[in-house]
Amino acid sequence: MEGYNEKILVVDGEESTRQVLNTRLTLLGYNVLLVRNGNDALVIFNKEQPDLVILDIVLSKLDGYEVCRKIRKISETPIIMLTALGGISDRIMGLELGADDYVIKPFYPKELEARIRCILRRSGNSIQTQPNKNKNVLNIGNLMININTQQVSKDGSKIRLTGMEFSLLELLIANSGKPLSRKIILNNVWGYTPERYVDTRVVDVHISRLRSKLEEDPTNPDLILTARGTGYTFQQYL
Numbered sequence: 001m002e003g004y005n006e007k008i009l010v011v012d013g014e015e016s017t018r019q020v021l022n023t024r025l026t027l028l029g030y031n032v033l034l035v036r037n038g039n040d041a042l043v044i045f046n047k048e049q050p051d052l053v054i055l056d057i058v059l060s061k062l063d064g065y066e067v068c069r070k071i072r073k074i075s076e077t078p079i080i081m082l083t084a085l086g087g088i089s090d091r092i093m094g095l096e097l098g099a100d101d102y103v104i105k106p107f108y109p110k111e112l113e114a115r116i117r118c119i120l121r122r123s124g125n126s127i128q129t130q131p132n133k134n135k136n137v138l139n140i141g142n143l144m145i146n147i148n149t150q151q152v153s154k155d156g157s158k159i160r161l162t163g164m165e166f167s168l169l170e171l172l173i174a175n176s177g178k179p180l181s182r183k184i185i186l187n188n189v190w191g192y193t194p195e196r197y198v199d200t201r202v203v204d205v206h207i208s209r210l211r212s213k214l215e216e217d218p219t220n221p222d223l224i225l226t227a228r229g230t231g232y233t234f235q236q237y238l
Contacts, residue, residue, distance in 0.1 A: 006051035006120055007031040011041040011067065012082065013059050017105070021054065024109050025116075038062025042070055050077065052120055054112075057083040057094065065097055072098035076162040078119045082107065088198055095205035100164045101190060102202065111192075118191035123163025138173065140223070143214060145173070152214075159213050164189065168206050169214075172224060177236030179227035207232055 008030045010021050018034045025032045033048055035041045038059040045053065053071065057064035068079055081094040086104040094102055100119050103112055138145040144153045150166045152159045161169065167189050172180065182200035187193050194200050211218040227233045 004029045004117075004120075005031065007033065007048060008116070009033045009035065009041065009045060009048065009050040009053045011035045011038070011053065011059065011064070012056040013037070014056070017056075017082075020109065021112075024113065028113065036060070038064065038067045041067050045071060045075075045077075052078045052080070052116060052123075054080050054082050054116075055099070057081065057085050057090065065093060068094065068097045068099055076123075076160060078123045078163060080112070080115060080119065082112065088201065091198065091201060092205060095202055096209070098162070098209075100162060114191065119164060122167040122189065143223075145169070154214065161210075161213065165206060165210055165213075168203075169210060172232065172234035176234040179230040179233045181231040183231075185231060203231070 008025055010018055010025075010032060012018050012021070013036055015036070018036065022032050022034055033044055033050060035044050036059070039061040041053075041055070041059070042062070044050075055064045055067060059067070064081065064083065068081070071077065071079065079099045081091075081099045081102040082105065083090070083094075083102075084105040091102045100123075101115055103115065136146065136148050138147070142155045146152070147170065150161070150163070152161055152166070152169070168185065171185065171188055182203045183194055185203050186200060190202065207224060208218070211221050211224055214223055215221045223235055225233050225235060
């Protein structure tokens, strides 16, 4: 198996979880950093600049929600919430604060490892987006979207998108005018098929985050439209 070499920060209050992840991820070739409280997580994050963060919510000194909020203020580094708090409100809060995905304990290590690879790939840390010579740059209204560099600007000002947010936007644009179900979006962007309705909420929250960054009026969107009974669609611009 081809080894990986990205740097992953594991922030978890349970020693057993830290050790399982350390063993499995190290064997895959990742450089693993282990932390057990929120304050240390921020210190190590700023010092080491990891490629991805696996973050529990229930932490001493500073909870995972606050750690996620502080990281998102300064970085688009991918964050996976890994926690025993599996309620819908817990998931939504974590995602709204900027997490890219949410995995419930007890978890299957292989499933988490697959999600890690998908998110790193989508975030541009593992591979570079292949150039599209025909449409490198899209101009849609007051938006400029550079597919190759994954940069977006609005009225000339750069908009910060996470790798997963950009991948979602890219999928919607590539299928402009075509309704996409939440299941299709989740499978194409996050790399897995939802088993329960709650799994698709990751799509809804990311759509909401995109709208808040791109739309003039997020409550009355012109770009990313809701396809009733289906999912979402990007306005036909061609």
